[in-house]
Amino acid sequence: xxxxxxxxxxxxxxxxxxxxxxxxxxxxxxxxxxxxxxxxxxxxxxxxxxxxxxxxxxxxxxxxxxxxxxxxxxxxxxxxxxxxxxxxxxxxxxxxxxxxxxxxxxxxxxxxxxxxxxxxxxxxxxxxxxxxxxxxxxxxxxxxxxxxxxxxxxxxxxxxxxxxxxxxxxxxxxxxxxxxxxxxxxxxxxxxxxxxxxxxxxxxxxxxxxxxxxxxxxxxxxxxxxxxxxxxxxxxxxxxxxxxxxxxxxxxxxxxxxxxxxxxxxxxxxxxxxxxxxxxxxxxxxxxxxxxxxxxxxxxxxxxxxxxxxxxxxxxxxxxxxxxxxxxxxxxxxxxxxxxxxxxxxxxxxxxxxxxxxxxxxxxxxxxxxxxxxxxxxxxxxxxxxxxxxxxxxxxxxxxxxxxxxxxxxxxxxxxxxxxxxxxxxxxxxxxxxxxxxxxxxxxxxxxxxxxxxxxxxxxxxxxxxxxxxxxxxxxxxxxxxxxxxxxxxxxxxxxxxxxxxxxxxxxxxxxxxxxxxxxxxxxxxxxxxxxxxxxxxxxxxxxxxxxxxxxxxxxxxxxxxxxxxxxxxxxxxxxxxxxxxxxxxxxxxxxxxxxxxxxxxxxxxxxxxxxxxxxxxxxxxxxxxxxxxxxxxxxxxxxxxxxxxxxxxxxxxxxxxxxxxxxxxxxxxxxxxxxxxxxxxxxxxxxxxxxxxxxxxxxxxxxxxxxxxxxxxxxxxxxxxxxxxxxxxxxxxxxxxxxxxxxxxxxxxxxxxxxxxxxxxxxxxxxxxxxxxxxxxxxxxxxxxxxxxxxxxxxxxxxxxxxxxxxxxxxxxxxxxxxxxxxxxxxxxxxxxxxxxxxxxxxxxxxxxxxxxxxxxxxxxxxxxxxxxxxxxxxxxxxxxxxxx
Numbered sequence: 001x002x003x004x005x006x007x008x009x010x011x012x013x014x015x016x017x018x019x020x021x022x023x024x025x026x027x028x029x030x031x032x033x034x035x036x037x038x039x040x041x042x043x044x045x046x047x048x049x050x051x052x053x054x055x056x057x058x059x060x061x062x063x064x065x066x067x068x069x070x071x072x073x074x075x076x077x078x079x080x081x082x083x084x085x086x087x088x089x090x091x092x093x094x095x096x097x098x099x100x101x102x103x104x105x106x107x108x109x110x111x112x113x114x115x116x117x118x119x120x121x122x123x124x125x126x127x128x129x130x131x132x133x134x135x136x137x138x139x140x141x142x143x144x145x146x147x148x149x150x151x152x153x154x155x156x157x158x159x160x161x162x163x164x165x166x167x168x169x170x171x172x173x174x175x176x177x178x179x180x181x182x183x184x185x186x187x188x189x190x191x192x193x194x195x196x197x198x199x200x201x202x203x204x205x206x207x208x209x210x211x212x213x214x215x216x217x218x219x220x221x222x223x224x225x226x227x228x229x230x231x232x233x234x235x236x237x238x239x240x241x242x243x244x245x246x247x248x249x250x251x252x253x254x255x256x257x258x259x260x261x262x263x264x265x266x267x268x269x270x271x272x273x274x275x276x277x278x279x280x281x282x283x284x285x286x287x288x289x290x291x292x293x294x295x296x297x298x299x300x301x302x303x304x305x306x307x308x309x310x311x312x313x314x315x316x317x318x319x320x321x322x323x324x325x326x327x328x329x330x331x332x333x334x335x336x337x338x339x340x341x342x343x344x345x346x347x348x349x350x351x352x353x354x355x356x357x358x359x360x361x362x363x364x365x366x367x368x369x370x371x372x373x374x375x376x377x378x379x380x381x382x383x384x385x386x387x388x389x390x391x392x393x394x395x396x397x398x399x400x401x402x403x404x405x406x407x408x409x410x411x412x413x414x415x416x417x418x419x420x421x422x423x424x425x426x427x428x429x430x431x432x433x434x435x436x437x438x439x440x441x442x443x444x445x446x447x448x449x450x451x452x453x454x455x456x457x458x459x460x461x462x463x464x465x466x467x468x469x470x471x472x473x474x475x476x477x478x479x480x481x482x483x484x485x486x487x488x489x490x491x492x493x494x495x496x497x498x499x500x501x502x503x504x505x506x507x508x509x510x511x512x513x514x515x516x517x518x519x520x521x522x523x524x525x526x527x528x529x530x531x532x533x534x535x536x537x538x539x540x541x542x543x544x545x546x547x548x549x550x551x552x553x554x555x556x557x558x559x560x561x562x563x564x565x566x567x568x569x570x571x572x573x574x575x576x577x578x579x580x581x582x583x584x585x586x587x588x589x590x591x592x593x594x595x596x597x598x599x600x601x602x603x604x605x606x607x608x609x610x611x612x613x614x615x616x617x618x619x620x621x622x623x624x625x626x627x628x629x630x631x632x633x634x635x636x637x638x639x640x641x642x643x644x645x646x647x648x649x650x651x652x653x654x655x656x657x658x659x660x661x662x663x664x665x666x667x668x669x670x671x672x673x674x675x676x677x678x679x680x681x682x683x684x685x686x687x688x689x690x691x692x693x694x695x696x697x698x699x700x701x702x703x704x705x706x707x708x709x710x711x712x713x714x715x716x717x718x719x720x721x722x723x724x725x726x727x728x729x730x731x732x733x734x735x736x737x738x739x740x741x742x743x744x745x746x747x748x749x750x751x752x753x754x755x756x757x758x759x760x761x762x763x764x765x766x767x768x769x770x771x772x773x774x775x776x777x778x779x780x781x782x783x784x785x786x787x788x789x790x791x792x793x794x795x796x797x798x799x800x801x802x803x804x805x806x807x808x809x810x811x812x813x814x815x816x817x818x819x820x821x822x823x824x825x826x827x828x829x830x831x832x833x834x835x836x837x838x839x840x841x842x843x844x845x846x847x848x849x850x851x852x853x854x855x856x857x858x859x860x861x862x863x864x865x866x867x868x869x870x871x872x873x874x875x876x877x878x879x880x881x882x883x884x885x886x
Contacts, residue, residue, distance in 0.1 A: 089851050090851050090852065092851050093850065093851060094846070094847055094848065094849060094850055094851065095846045095847070095849045095850075095851060096843060096844075096846040096847030096848075096849070097847065098851055099846065101843045101846060101847070102843075103839075103840040103843050103844070104179065104836045104839060104840055105179070106147075106179050106180070106181045107179060107180050107181070107832055107836070108145065108181050108182075108183040109180060109181070109182055109183065109825075109828075110183045110185055111182045111183065111184050111185065111247070111574075111578065111579060112185050112187070112245075112246040112247065113184055113185065113186045113187070113246065113247045113248075113249065113574070113578065114187050114188075114189060114243055114246050114247070114248045114249070115139055115186060115187070115188045115189070115249050115251065115570060116189050116191060116248060116249070116250045116251065117130060117135070117188065117189065117190045117191065117251050117253075118191045118195055118196050118199055118250060118251065118252050118253065118254075119191075119196045119199075119200075119252060119253030119254050119255070119405075120190055120251075120253055121190055121191070121192060121193055121196070121321075122193075123193040123196050123197075123255070124196055124253035124254060124255055124405075125253050125254060125255050125256050125404070125405045125429045125430070126429050126430065126433040126434050127433075128253060128429060128433055130190060132190075132320050132321070134563065135188040135190065135320060136188070138563040138564070138566075138567050139186060139188045139567055139570070140186065140188075142184065142186055142567060142570060142571045142574065144184060145181045145182065145183055145184075146181065146182050146184070146574065146575065146579065147177050147178055147179075147180070147181050147182075148178035148180045148181070148182065148579065148581075148582075148825075148829050149176060149177055149178065149581045149582075149785065149786035149788075150174065150175075150176045150177075150178070150581060150582055150583065150584045150585070150778070150786065151581045151582070151583055151584060151780050151784050151785070151786055151793050152176060152584050152786075152792065152793065153583075153584050173585055173586040174585070174586055174830065174833045174834070174837075175833070176584065176786060177786070177788070178829055178833055179832070179833055179836045180828075180829045180832050180833060182574075182579045184574060188320060189320060189321070189322060190320060190321045190322070191322050191327065192321070192322055192323050192324055192326075192327060194324050194327060194328070194331040195237075195322070195327050195330075195331060196253075196254060196255075197331075197335075198233070198330075198331055198334050198335060198338070199233075199252060199254055200254040200255055200257070201335070201338050202225075202229075202230060202233055202334075202338055203225055203254060203257070203260070203263065204257055204260060205338050205341045205342050205345065206225050206226045206229045206230060206341065207223040207224060207225045207226070207260060207263055208223065208224060208226070208350060208353040208354065208357070209221050209222075209223060209224075209350045210222045210223065210224050210270045210272060210273075210389070211270070211272035211273075212272065212273060212276050212350040212351050212353075212354050213272070213276060214272075218259040218260060219258070219259055219261060221262075222262050222263070222264070222389070222407065223260045223262065223263035223264075224263065224264060224265070224266040224270055224389055225263055225264070225265045225266070226266075226267075226357060227265045227266055227267040227393060227803075228267055228268075228297070228360065228361075228364075229297060229299050229341075230265065230393075231395060231396065232297065232299040232300050233299060233334060234250065234395055234399055234401065235395065235396070235397055235399070236299075236330070236334070237250075237330065238397065238398075238399050240327070240329070240330040241322075241327075244397065244398065245398075246398065247398050247399075247578045247818075248398060248399040248400075249399075249400055249401070249402070249570055249573055250399060250400070250401035250402075251401070251402055251404065251566070251570070252401055252402065252403040252404065252405065253404050253405060253429060254403070254405050255405075256405050256430075261407075262407040263406055263407060264389035264390055264391055264406050264407055264409050265389070265390055265391065265393055265403070265406070266386070266387050266388070266389050266390070267368075267387050267803050267810060267812065268357075268361060268368055268372075268386065268387050269354065269357065269358060269361070269372075269384075269386060270386050270389075271382075271386040271755070273354045273357075273358075273386075274375075274381040274382050274384055274386060275381075275382055276351070276354065277354075277358070277376065277381045278379070278380065278381045278382050280351075283351065283354075283355060284376055284379075284381075286355060287355055287358045287359060287362065287376060288373075288376050288377070290358075290359040290362060290363070297360060298337055298340045298341050298344070299334075299337050299338075299341070358372065367617055367765070367812075367813070368811070368812065371384060371763075371811075372384065380744075383744040383745055384744075384760075384811075385745060385757065385758040385759070385760060385811055387803075387809060387810040387811060387812075388409075388411050388752030388753065388757065388801070388809035388810065389407075389409055389752070389753055390409055390411065390752075390801040390809055391403045391404075391406035391407065391408075391409050391426065392426075392798060392799060392801045393801050393802050394577060394782075394799060394801060394802030394804060394807070394816060394818060395802065395816065396803075396804075396814060396816050396817065397816070397817050398817045398818065398821075400573065400577060400799065400802070400818075402426065402569065404426060404427065404428075404429050404566075405429065408423035408424070408426070408428075409421070409423075409752070409753055410422050410423060410425075410751075410752065410753055410754070411750070411751065411752035411753070411757075411797060411800070411801075411808070411809050412750065412751070412783075412797040412808075413749055413750060413751070414663060414664065414665055414749055414750065414751045414756070415663040415749075418794070418795045420795075420797050421797045421798060425569075425798060426565075426569060426798075427562050427565035427566045427569065428562075429562070432558050432559070432561060432562040433558070433559075433562070445499055445500060445501060448487075448491050448499050448501050449501060451487065451490070451491065452483070452487050452501065455483045455486055455487060456483055473515075473519065473528075474516070474519055474528050474531045474532050474535065475531070477512055477515060477516060477519075477532075477535060478531065478535050480512060481509075481512065481535060481538065481539065484505055484508070484509060487505065488502070488505070492505075509539065512539070513536065513539050513540075516532045516535050516536045516539070517536060519532040569798060572796050572798055572799065573798075573799055575785045575796075576782050576783065576784075576785055576796055576798070576799050577782060577799045577818055578818065579822075579825070580779075580780070580782065580784075580785065580822055581780060581784060581785045581786050582777065582778030582779070582780065582822075582826050582829075583731075583774055583778035583779075583780050584778075585733065585778060586830050586833075586834065587776065587777045587778045587826050587827060587830050588703055588827065588830055588831070589627075589630075589703065589827035589828075589830075589831070590630065590703045590704065590705055590706040591629075591630060591631065591703065591704050591705065592630065592631045592632070592633065592704060592705040592706070593626060593630060593631070593632050593633070593705070593706055593708060593776070594632075594633045594634075594635065594705060594706065594707045594708065595619070595622055595632070595633070595634050595635070595708050595710060595772075596635050596637070596707055596708065596709045596710065597615065597618070597619075597634065597635065597636045597637070597710045597712060598637050598639050598709065598710065598711050598712065599611055599612075599613050599615075599636065599637070599638050599639065599712050599714065600639045600640075600641060600647070600651075600711060600712065600713050600714065601638070601639075601640055601641070601714045601716075602640075602641050602642070602714070602715065602716060603640065603641075603642060603716070604640050604642070604643075605638075611638065612714050612740065613712055613714065613740065614763070614765070615636055617765060618765060618768065618769070619634050621765065621769045621805075621813055621814075621815065622634075622769065622772060624814070624815035624820070625769070625772060625773050625776060625777075625815060625823060627820065627823055627824040627827070646689050647686075647689065649685070650682060650685030650686055650688075650689065651677075651682070651713070653681055653682075653685055654677045654678045654679075654681040654682035654685060655675065655676075655677060655678075656675070656676055656677070656678050657673065657674065657675050657676070658673075658674055658676065658725050659671050659672070659673055659674075660672045660673075660674050660725055660726070662747075662749075664747070664756065665751050665754055665755065665756045674720070674722055674725055675719055675720070675721055675722070676721065676722040676723060676724060676725045677713070677721065677722070677723050677724075677737065677739065678724065679723055679724050679730050679732060679737055682737065683732055683734070683735065686709075686711070686735065687734075708735075708736065708772065708775060708776070709734075709735040709736070710735070710736045710738065710768075710772065711735065711736070711737050711738065712738045712739075712740065712768070713737070713738065713739045713740065714740045715739065715740065715741050715742070716742060717742065718742070719741075720741035720742075720743050720746060720761050721739045721740075721741050722739060723737050723739055726749075727767070728740075728759065728761060728764040728767045728768075729764055729767035729768045729770065729771035730771060731771040731772070731774035731775040732775070733775075735775075736768075736771050736772055736775050737771075738764055738767070738768045738771065739764070740761065740762065740763075740764055741761040741762065742761070742762055743761040743762060744760050744761070744762045744763075745758040745759075745760065746758055746759045746760075746761045750808055752809055757808070757809070760811065765813050766805055766811065766812070766813035769805045769813050769815070770805040770806060770813075773805060773815075773819065773823065776823065777822070777823040777826040777827065778826050779805075779806065779819060779822060779823065779826075780806075781800070781806055781808070782799055782800045782806045782807070783795045783796055783797045783799075783800050783808075802816065804816040804818075804819060805819065806819065
């Protein structure tokens with residue numbers, strides 16, 4: 001975002017140049033309208049250049065002051081040259097054609113992205129190895145241009161839970177598909193096995209059972225990896241590689257651990273752990289006593305030394321593999337740190353691990369820690385909503401990851417919607433590369449022998465009553481082959497630890513093949529010889545108990561299918577996470593943002609000094625929405641409806657009730673009666689009241705300040721209050737609404753892993769900050785984007801995980817670097833699109849202005865144009881052209 005001001009300034013100067021040229025047109029051809037008979041030719045639109053705002057030819061008389069200063073020289077030379085210049089001017093027909101101007105198609109913004117592959121060097125799950133050719137073949141395809149898009153406003157549809165938050169107006173100030181394009185520079189890096197081992201070790205060391213009271217074996221339970229600790233590892237890893245200024249998507253493929261095959265990532269405590277805290281008084285007391293203790297995180301340190309050499313992808317886009325020499329410092333440091341973690345956790349029970357995690361949360365003094373402390377003191381930890389267990393995550397800095405080995409997890413709307421996360425949303429390494437599922441690898445040698453004996457008894461019982469088995473020798477061998485085939489597919493195929501019995505049967509199959517070869521020539525009966533020949537072909541085709549013959553085309557198809565699915569998933573991260581769509585409208589940069597917070601209660605508070613809203617936490621989060629060098633100011637005002645009749649009337653007029661259909665996770669249907677505020681009615685009422693309207697200061701230098709009114713309604717009582725039936729916060733073009741009720745746990749329309757996700761209506765902080773972000777810069781939910789094919793909104797819930805304001809799987813409300821960059825980029829794209837519209841409009845006017853010669857001193861005209869140009873370049877962009885031609 002460092003080039004924002006410079007790029008916008010260049011556009012302003014370009015617009016000023018066009019004004020000068022338009023003035024020249026008035027001087028030269030505005031009186032008699034003596035247009036040439038030459039018609040304006042149809043212009044051919046050319047592809048835009050990244051380095052130029054205009055598609056200019058080499059001899060174009062535009063853009064350079066040195067070039068423009070020679071305009072009057074065309075008329076101040078010999079009469080012969082002067083006549084030629086006049087002829088060229090009049091023959092052009094139109095000024096735009098004479099100046100060889102073309103409208104701006106697009107402006108490109110470079111976006112650097114690193115795709116970091118961990119566990120794809122032959123040491124990860126299923127021993128996958130990706131070569132440089134495959135990385136370039138599959139992941140260079142997403143190195144392309146994508147237009148910035150805006151999400152259109154929509155009204156309520158038949159599935160109201162999943163509609164966009166429309167405000168009743170269609171704001172098409174700017175096109176839904178922007179003239180600003182993102183030029184992705186995608187770079188793939190494959191990490192060495194040392195880095196893979198660090199992440200595999202961290203997953204085991206930082207994981208604990210989801211349910212501390214579950215006594216099932218380790219292989220049958222679900223494990224949760226502490227995301228707070230893992231975040232330190234990811235942040236340190238990106239910082240060590242010096243990739244902080246680029247966007248980084250990490251693809252993990254760790255080797256599957258036999259005892260912890262099913263795992264996911266979670267920040268904080270699980271629902272089962274919160275229930276255990278509530279029911280076990282001793283554990284709860286032990287956790288509360290650690291509130292004042294300093295519990296450090298072993299991984300929360302800079303445990304590495306930066307290399308003395310500058311070998312990293314941001315210096316050269318030639319680094320596709322990272323050897324031990326490149327990452328050895330970091331690998332050694334974090335192996336030592338994880339050894340300390342393993343030492344501290346050795347011998348601890350699942351409950352002890354849960355207590356240690358709770359102590360770390362309390363010691364962090366974050367909003368999550370304060371919420372846990374309040375819940376423990378009230379004796380109701382279960383009032384807290386546990387974060388979802390996920391296999392993707394968006395970090396606080398510019399990194400995100402996806403773990404392909406983690407358990408297949410789901411989240412999204414309970415019913416309806418599109419693009420929700422299902423078990424097959426991510427590509428499966430095991431399904432594409434595994435020959436055999438893990439659950440079938442467990443038969444021991446003894447169990448295999450017993451299974452073989454049972455198969456033999458079941459199959460050969462038909463031959464027990466035969467008087468002369470020698471007459472049926474071929475049939476006996478065919479039955480033996482049937483048994484071996486069944487046994488092979490059940491107990492031998494795809495095993496990494498081979499059974500000795502399979503090796504014995506391989507030798508027996510060789511003997512069977514020899515016997516059938518002899519029978520095919522010696523048997524007197526033709527039918528028996530045909531059976532022997534067919535059985536021999538059957539053995540050769542199946543190739544049982546030998547090295548499997550894998551067809552190259554089948555293996556390539558499975559591999560290509562996996563890589564195509566992975567590339568599609570990573571491509572979605574660009575449209576939803578790195579350069580997300582914004583809301584429909586124009587969002588401008590202001591030097592100062594003034595947040596006017598109105599806390600509105602129904603009755604007077606018993607203690608006026610204690611607000612029911614955590615203003616300090618709210619203002620702290622709002623500061624994260626400000627981009628450098630913006631300044632911020634706050635004003636907080638308490639309003640009681642009983643003391644303000646006009647506001648009470650506005651509140652009453654906007655109050656509505658509705659019956660909302662609800663379908664729960666278990667499939668139960670019910671009708672819910674909801675009380676809500678109609679945002680459009682409330683907005684209209686408040687606009688009529690003095691002192692509540694928005695205000696922005698502008699002068700000739702630009703936009704100075706913007707006032708953002710935030711109305712925070714606090715409702716007491718058992719009945720919750722919503723906005724427009726479904727929301728607790730809503731952004732409108734000129735104000736923001738937030739409603740707060742007393743319910744700490746309200747069933748939402750969202751689910752994760754077949755469990756309903758609850759909203760805390762008593763602290764709608766996350767929704768409030770997200771609504772202000774939408775008001776300021778057009779931030780929308782991560783799952784939303786614009787579909788060119790449908791020309792409407794599309795959804796993809798893959799990248800909504802993470803502890804940030806736009807995530808639906810956690811209760812955290814941090815503003816990550818992805819959102820901070822999106823805010824700054826929104827301001828820049830608005831300025832660029834508006835500048836492009838202005839310049840293209842001026843060029844369109846020039847293209848319609850005919851060329852003619854007026855009886856005026858052309859030298860004087862040239863001097864006037866030249867001086868106007870000097871004024872433009874000196875920054876006098878606000879001057880007025882106020883003269884007339886007589």
